[in-house]
Amino acid sequence: MTAEDIVNLALRRSLFFPASEIYSNSPSGFWDFGPIGTKMRFKVLDFWRKNLVESLGFLEIHGAQILSEDVFRASGHLSNFADPIVKCKKCQTVFRADQLIQEHIGSTVAESLSTPELDSLIQKHQVPCKKCKSKEFENVRKFNMMMGIDVGATGQQKGYLRPETAQNIFVDFARVFKTSRKNLPLGIAQVGASFRNEIAPRNTLLRERELGQMEIEVFFNPKKINEVSDFGLVQDYKLNLLLQGKKEVSSISCKESVEKNIVSGKLIAFYLAKVQQVYSGYGFPSDKIRFRELDKDERAFYAKETWDFEVKTSHGWIELIANNYRTDYDLGRHAEGSKQDLSVTEDGEKFIPHVFEISAGIDRTLYCLLDTTFIREKRGQGERVILNLPVQVAPYLCAVFPLMTKDGLQEKGKEIFQNLLGYHLDVLLDEKDAIGRRYARIEEIGVPFAVTVDYDTLQDQTVTLRYSKTTEQKRVKIADLPELLWKLSIGKTTFETI
């Protein structure tokens, strides 16, 4: 399987494709998701919500994407959210300076280098323009990736599209905490788009200018970082950790990670375990996931500890989630910027809560899921393509296939489809083409089950239930379908035990 396979599948089935694609000069880095891709995206979100938000007692908000300039002045984005760029004097093409050097010399360039340091590197290595080969560049400068908006008719108010969904959460924390009547630690989550004016978007969903994020900010009392009531549930769970300076992943239990001070406290280990459990549940194989510990140069200046959750794909290891111990940086900055009291009082003591952040990319998660679950299997003379997705992440739970469009089979199929929809089950109806082709079409998008409506159905009110992965079939009563599919959809039964 190659990266090309994924893009081919995506375009053939319209999972995702370039936004505004009928216009040839459209800006890159923007993607639209077709019907199946949209369904897949929902399932990624649902699974995350159920397992990483609701079952932990966390709350989700839905905020505006354009926020006040003041928000980003306080957060530091207006001064710091910038990439180094360099312009070719001859052809005027603009590049991200660190990437240009990196690709030329074939090794990593630290993100922390200053613009003069990057100028020197370009000189030293005689880096050529990728387009015209000239070696004459203007000086490297910082380019802020924020997208600004003039709000209102006078143009006097400035807003910015948020570069991360997290900022609504920080700004809204005091209100949400107070009105929720919950105690710390409290996670507040948000799903939505963020906007970054990337110089060079690439690899489809892996580097976008408009990107989907699902973020959780866990607010806690730093004095209680080792008071985690459910820690017993994960203490023996093994984390895949790639420690600073190591080349191999270590399998370390949560308990050990705390005892050896690999993490700052039980709370960190607990949420890392939850992340790894949920991402295993998505179907990422255990040997393809790891938390990479970032060293001081790599992590944000305010982060005390950062673990990038990475997945091994055909593009190499890809970061899916930044897990950051952000301390009191965010609430502290906003308290100062807004002159509002964002503190919490616990046990008679007033303090600014600390934050542990779990910041995941939706589109990246989807892309990496396709990459790691895509399977080619020999089948007779040809081959078949399967997305080996878990039932709970499949775009649809079940397809309904009337064998023929005549003799009342089509009507019966439609009736069963509508009945299942009435039970809020994720079903699709497809009446076109030979049944074998219809099976193949659902297999390649990971739909686990198909109900086939045939001539026997009209006699005995039963249908064939087929399991895509094994191609095994069982005969079940139409009347039993809703409850059976419901239980399959929530993992309360399996095909084998029917």
Added chain:
Amino acid sequence: MTAEDIVNLALRRSLFFPASEIYSNSPSGFWDFGPIGTKMRFKVLDFWRKNLVESLGFLEIHGAQILSEDVFRASGHLSNFADPIVKCKKCQTVFRADQLIQEHIGSTVAESLSTPELDSLIQKHQVPCKKCKSKEFENVRKFNMMMGIDVGATGQQKGYLRPETAQNIFVDFARVFKTSRKNLPLGIAQVGASFRNEIAPRNTLLRERELGQMEIEVFFNPKKINEVSDFGLVQDYKLNLLLQGKKEVSSISCKESVEKNIVSGKLIAFYLAKVQQVYSGYGFPSDKIRFRELDKDERAFYAKETWDFEVKTSHGWIELIANNYRTDYDLGRHAEGSKQDLSVTEDGEKFIPHVFEISAGIDRTLYCLLDTTFIREKRGQGERVILNLPVQVAPYLCAVFPLMTKDGLQEKGKEIFQNLLGYHLDVLLDEKDAIGRRYARIEEIGVPFAVTVDYDTLQDQTVTLRYSKTTEQKRVKIADLPELLWKLSIGKTTFETI
């Protein structure tokens, strides 16, 4: 019930509140939804998806919010999506010209007036500045409400935040139609934010700068506008129609509306019926909803027929959905602009599909739901507040309340809560305050059921199931709860029949 009640409820429970609100000078027209508001929003969307998208065999896409400049040149937004504004010479305040005149003279000003016509009206009526009372204004001019973005580091590529989600649908139509293997008529839906640089945002969610939309564009063959296979299902269904020039709503069956040429064909009547059925399902009372027929001056120049679906609220009649027969305008413009073939071939004939649009506001729907379902009831000495929402639109299905936090009740409550979550049921857990206050708290946000865990629970594994609307209680087995709540959530049983 007044508009103030809604805002009070919204702020008290953080249903929604101004974005960036901790900063005093934040631009208006942007709103954040707190945890309960976010849940309500999801339910509004789920209900719409189930009933107006999936059950009609329609498809949903999820597109980028920033689209190419070419898209909006072709759609006409760059030249036409503008409001008339006027600036006070003395205090420099900018107003929307038509609204300023309207508020002064107390009657409607046609949207189609030219800027010189508006200048004359200001003169004629001696309209004063609302802020400083001066009567000296600059000339009225058009202000384009599109929000533009410079994409990339060179600033040579221009994108715009979409002012309606519909544009992704038009631009993606040919691809989605082809890869879906569906026939016309085909509805393509999208949910998401749109952006309009309103001069004067107001009435909280009713006029926002960033607004949530749920839109459906139904593509069809204009020759087959009267071929609707399921028309029989709605032919006797009565539409609430406020016809042009009439003061009273007429109750007219779909069949009659077609026969009397009130609508352009069966297809239009069919989807109007679906809209009215779904919005009745949301809980809007029949005497508070209507389709208002727009006359030629009011509707967009490309629309052959427009029916605004309106709801009667404490702000008067509010438009929730624009139902537009847009003909081949959109695909025609994009075919021309992109030089792509966006036609469809049916029965050997090639044509540009026509479009019937169902364009609904999410936040407006939510706001109007609050407004129409808010009830104050006498209760002993005091009163109680109920949101009388249907089960399927309630933010949560059921609350779990351990009576006490001691004697193992808290643990039992948590266990039941987690078990129900495992069945993907929308439940909340609340352990604080006296049980009566907890009931009141869920009643005012429309949660229909509560499970109370008491001392008997520990003995006989039963709980009390309470129905918020009637306050009636029944004793049920814990083991029966998941299936019972599931059936309640999808309308397959009712509290009365338990």
